[in-house]
Amino acid sequence: MELKDLRYEKDGWLATITLDREETRNAYSDAMIESxxxxxxxxxxxxxxxxxVITGAGGTFSGGGDLKLMQARGGMFAGGxxxxxxxxxRGIQRIPRRMTRFEKPTIAAINGPAIGAGLDLACMCDLRIAANGARFGSTFVKLGLIPGDGGAYLLARIVGFPRALEMVMTGRLIDTIEAERIGLVNEIVDGADLMAAVRRQAERIANNAxxxxxxxxxAVYHSWDLNLESALNLAATYQGIVQNTPDHDEGVAATIERRAPHFEGK
Incomplete structure (x- = not known):
């Protein structure tokens, strides 16, 4: 597997994807999108x-678009x-489409500023843990743009319509304290402790079936757009699947026997 402008590392049950264009504040490139x-x-x-886990190299999660390339109207910014x-x-919107279809849990380890499309990427993850001092902004209007990769859809689902609309229209930056208060991030930790905190949260998830x-x-994501009856039907279908798995049997047995379960993903 050859990847450009990002790194993929695997440590047992945990995979970490690191955006790696530090010289551009981890801005997107065509190669990064593909990778x-x-x-x-x-x-x-x-x-x-x-x-x-998705994070950024250096002191930035992602600055979003490459401003120099944008100014030159080159690459992904070229054309009428x-x-x-x-x-x-066919380009950057492949990411929200792929993230939406991604079945496994994802955590954004926000090690620094998450700006524009960088904020949108963080919003595509299931959970967000931020280093103290990080900044967040849907700053597209300050560049004469709109959120082009799904941010108008994603941000409102996390912080609510009124707050998302205010952030999008003003383009203002918010700090970690405000981000946690409005529900944009799940947890704030010291920068030195970020990856350890992310791993602890990932382990809590990975310990389950x-x-x-x-x-x-x-079920949570799909039920958001369903009426109650449809959501209940979906839940019944999924429950019928998992209730017939060895991991369900193991979970019940471990609870009764008061021991830690050993789930095998079956």
Whole structure:
């Protein structure tokens, strides 16, 4: 597997994807987009991996778009309206589509500023843990742009419509304290403790039955758009699946026997 502009590392059940264009504040490139989609494919197909962490190299999570490339109207920013629309659909928008289909839990380890499309990437993850001092902003309007990779959809689902609308229209930056208060991040930790805190949270998830975790995640996301009856039907279907797995039997037995369960993902 050859990846460009990011690193993929696996430590047993945990896979870590690190955006690695530190000289551009980990801004997206075409190669990074392709590599990120590939890395997610690899993680999903690896039965040993139970959780994926996404973080940034250096002191930035992601600055979003490459401003110098943007100014030069090169690469993903080149062309007229029709060409640019196609570039978004076939380029950066592959990421939210792939993340939405990704079954395993994801955690954003926000080691520094998450700006523009960088904030949107953090919002695509299931959980967000931030280093104290990180900054967040949907700053597209300050560049004469709109959230082009799903941010208008994603942010409102996390912080609510009124707060998302205010952040998008003002483009202002918020700190970790405000981000936690409005529900944008789940936890704030000292920067030196970030990856350890992320691993602890990932381990809490990974200690559970893998298939149950994946279907529970799917149920929460899909139920958001369903009426109650449809959500109950979906839950009944998923429950019918997991209740007939060896991991369910193991979970029940471990609880009765007052011991830690040993889940095998079956």
């Amino acid at each position: 990120l989609v590939t890395a997610l494919d690899v993680a999903e197909q690896d039965d040993e991996v139970r959780c994926v 309206p029709v060409q640019l629309r196609s570039a978004y659909l 893998p298939l149950a975790v994946r279907l529970a995640k799917s």
